[in-house]
Amino acid sequence: MEKAKISSIQFFLLLFMFELGTAVVVARGIEARKDSWLSILLGLSAGLILFLVYHRLFRYYPSLPLTAYARKIFGTYIGWVVGFMYTILFLYTSARNVREFSEVLITATMPEIPLLVVIVLFVLTICYVLLLGIEVFARTAEILGIFLIFVGIIGNLFVYVTGTVDPNNLKPVLEYGWKPVLETTFSPPLLVIFPFAEAIVFAMLFPYLNRAEVVKKAGLASLIVSGLILSYTAALNIAVLGVSEVERSPFPLLATVGKINFLEFIQRLDALVVITLLITVFFKAGIYLYASVTGMVDLFRLKNHRQMILPAGLILVFLSVGIAEDFAEHSQEGFTIFITYFSAPLLIVLPLVMLMIAFIRHRFTKQRN
Structure with a gap:
């Protein structure tokens, strides 16, 4: 691994922006209709439990x-295959995030720009920062994280001042009972996976923390804060747009901010959403890419991560472009096939299996000693 260290606050901000990612602009949990915000909170609860699983494996x-x-737990050959599967998953998920950001940018601000141009420029920026090292990437999170919070406060302030928020759109709570909420959270596509279980990618970064004992506290705190913001955003979108419009909109937050009209002077603040997405997806796609590269270096016993970043970035560009014909197909594949058949086994089932095996092995080792 790269010889680098990141602080607890940098880890907090990296995980915070990672969790927001593209989830902040799409309609997560809308299958529960007015109670989508509650589904997100339930997904967060399950995500916290999964994070404790990832943390326990790190402690071992x-x-x-x-x-x-993974090679320690499953043995050299099976563990290598498992590690390779995670490496491919991380790279593919990074490509999905790059594609989603590019679609939003083109839809909101640059409809005439070719998709390939946006993707290439975005990936090159990510690769450049990663070439400088994970410490530089983490320090960038400190600067942009504070700026992101400022942008969020400004955007929310204008939404409320404009007077477009109608709390009645959220009533009645639990109109159809708990069943739709529970089904939305725990039935495919699992709400707990996107974005909360995706935090497993940080299992590739845990060893970089300068204080290993703060991983648990900082990680849980970051997940809770980001989960509450996602739940609040879902409620805000419904309060402004209503359930029907949120269901129809591919990017509800963009539509919510588009309603801002303050004194016929401050309008069209879509750029705030694009800036938010630029920052969050930059870190989310970057973390996934770095984790994939780190996995390649580890599995193929390469000298360092720098020699693999540009080749991996090139693969990322082709994956992002060829992943789907359009955004509708991209979303359909992501919320059905990808989450159900790939993410669920690797982000939920396999970590639980690894934890059980690691627990049994360490228990037997202690008894022998």
């Missing part, structure tokens, strides 16, 4: 990334 193997301790 504090100096190893996920791809390395």
